[in-house]
Amino acid sequence: MEQYTAIQKKYRRKYLLTFLALSASILSLSVTSFAWFLFNRNVQTTNSEVIVANQFAHEFAFTIDGQNPSNGEINFLNLYPGQVHHRNLSFTLKNTSTNPFQADIYLKTLNNNQEIAYFDNQDKWSLTDYYYYLGSQIQITNVSLTIDGVAPTFISGQGAYLLTTNSVGVTKGQVNGVTNPVNATPRLELMTNVLIPVNKTLVGQIDFTFVDNGTDQSMFMEDWPLVGTCIRYLEGFLHPAP
Numbered sequence: 590m591e592q593y594t595a596i597q598k599k600y601r602r603k604y605l606l607t608f609l610a611l612s613a614s615i616l617s618l619s620v621t622s623f624a625w626f627l628f629n630r631n632v633q634t635t636n637s638e639v640i641v642a643n644q645f646a647h648e649f650a651f652t653i654d655g656q657n658p659s660n661g662e663i664n665f666l667n668l669y670p671g672q673v674h675h676r677n678l679s680f681t682l683k684n685t686s687t688n689p690f691q692a693d694i695y696l697k698t699l700n701n702n703q704e705i706a707y708f709d710n711q712d713k714w715s716l717t718d719y720y721y722y723l724g725s726q727i728q729i730t731n732v733s734l735t736i737d738g739v740a741p742t743f744i745s746g747q748g749a750y751l752l753t754t755n756s757v758g759v760t761k762g763q764v765n766g767v768t769n770p771v772n773a774t775p776r777l778e779l780m781t782n783v784l785i786p787v788n789k790t791l792v793g794q795i796d797f798t799f800v801d802n803g804t805d806q807s808m809f810m811e812d813w814p815l816v817g818t819c820i821r822y823l824e825g826f827l828h829p830a831p
Contacts, residue, residue: 719766
């Protein structure tokens with residue numbers, strides 16, 4: 590009887606180990622599959638082709654100031670202080686799949702060469718050697734979304750700047766220059782968690798404005814264009830509806 594009990598315990602232990610190993614394998618597969626989904630549903634919105642699986646099939650098109658950009662690139666050249674100087678992003682995103690999904694749209698830089706400052710090491714504009722980034726002066730001033738003429742619920746990026754610095758000493762906006770170079774430009778969420786039903790089209794208007802912060806910003810018209818760069822790429826992420 591004692592031998593039989595020992596054999597039972599032995600097999601129970603094997604069953605338990607087998608069950609734990611199987612559970613770990615299933616968990617690993619689930620995590621891997623979810624990670625694969627996250628990375629493979631990250632869509633660079635460079636054209637209107639349907640480029641994801643049917644669960645997230647869609648049609649996307651956008652313009653910048655009425656023009657079709659190349660490779661999803663938005664160049665923020667020739668933006669100066671004042672409300673008349675702004676860049677408009679217009680887009681449509683249609684859900685052509687068989688399931689509702691949520692959408693995020695954001696801006697990102699692919700490398701540090703897409704936000705290059707003018708470095709005033711001659712102290713032309715200040716008594717300090719400042720770095721002047723055009724992105725620090727450009728703000729998202731409007732995010733307007735509709736589906737069948739009705740505004741959906743979403744998280745808006747309105748009020749954020751292409752590049753965040755600080756607002757010390759200015760009446761509005763951000764300071765013109767910073768003492769240290771900015772080495773990282775995180776992605777900027779324009780809108781997140783927009784639910785798009787099946788066969789419905791999200792229509793969006795997003796404005797970017799060079800903010801007049803009440804100080805002399807002439808360096809962005811005179812010296813920054815000689816060396817400066819301010820480029821972002823438009824991308825999107827589609828994920829399941831809750």
